[in-house]
Amino acid sequence: MSEPKNNIAPRAAVGAVSKGRKTTMERRSFFSWLAVGWIGFAGVTGGFFTIILRYLFPNVLFEPPQSFKIGFPDKFAPNSVDISYKKDFNAWIVRDDESIFALSTVCTHLGCTPNWLATDNKFKCPCHGSGFRMTGIHFEGPAPRPLERFKIGVADDGQILVDKTKSYKWEKGEWENKDSFLKV
């Protein structure tokens, strides 16, 4: 029973030791420290939310690459459409009399994927019947403008490089751009 009383005594002694007022915080300065604390807290929180925003934008994408090599120019016969890049890259490689170009497989009507009909010598969209010439120019159905062409060039090793991040629209006169076709 007397034990607890003995325990109280040292506590009182501790209070007596810290009597020196100069070392303790002033009441008013507590509030300025509080302000610093809140500003710091707001800063850290704001920074954290900024990082969260950045977190939503992935650095590595598990998608098919946007630019890809398709081999050397002589691989493509004159006046032919190569459909082998359609499935993986959504592009047709077309060679006419004087150039090679890469057409987008997205129909300019509502975004379906047309098919190359070699016997009819045209691209035909199964959704609403839009038709495109081998050049990509629309000539039937509801499509309002030609297919788009992708950037095409020659890589360091001599292979053709198609870059889908840049596309060229006929109606803007962009097919004149020398990156939109490859002279052969």
Next chain:
Amino acid sequence: MSDKNDKSLLEKMEESQVWKSIIRSGIPRTRRQRMHAILGSVFLHLHPARLPKHAVKVGYTWCMGGLSFFLFVNLTITGILLMFYYRPTVEYAFTDIIDLSEQVPLGIMRELHRWAAHSMVLIVWLHMVRVFMTGSYKPPREFNWGIGVILMVLTMLLSFTGYLLPWDQLAIWAVTVGSNMARATPFLGNEGPGAALLAIGDINLVHVGSDVRFALLGGRFVGEATLLRFYVLHCIAIPFVAMIFMAVHFWRIRKDGGISGPL
């Protein structure tokens, strides 16, 4: 001693520790006790302790708000059950949907979820129509109208994100078309007005790999990342936000004077 035997089973139950710990008070017999029974329960306290007479006139509200909530609860339960079988990956998503309807016992679980979802979109709209037609958005209920509009948008977003999960052609192309609209977001979409202004010299800050659509899809196309992202949004993120807004919505009904009735 004989007094103890005279007590009914109900009275004995009422005195048991189990009853007292859960219900806390006796069986409510007076008006005051009935009111306490409502206020003392977490599930009932959102309800008014007393109803005005017009509140039971179903023809005025058509129960649209209650039905919306009922469907939300339905969708939560069936949705959790679907999550036991569904895997949100390109490899499995579509076949798991087939599995759910053809091999898993009670193959209508997905249909229950689907029809409840269609109904909820319809009912939420009708709820909004009713509130508008009866003028129930007027003060003091204008704040709750605002909360309701947010809840309706969340319902649409739940519907949109859930649409992708079957991972069939309809889903992929619907979400492709739908998310293409995000391209045209002012300043934040790469084809939106003002986006070209956000550039340092020749470097565009808002392009196809950095705009709001990219953040929504987790990539440049609707793909593996989009499926996972929409799955998490559909199952966790949007329901979580919706539940917070629903709590406020229900609470404000009472604080704004209870269920609206004929003037």
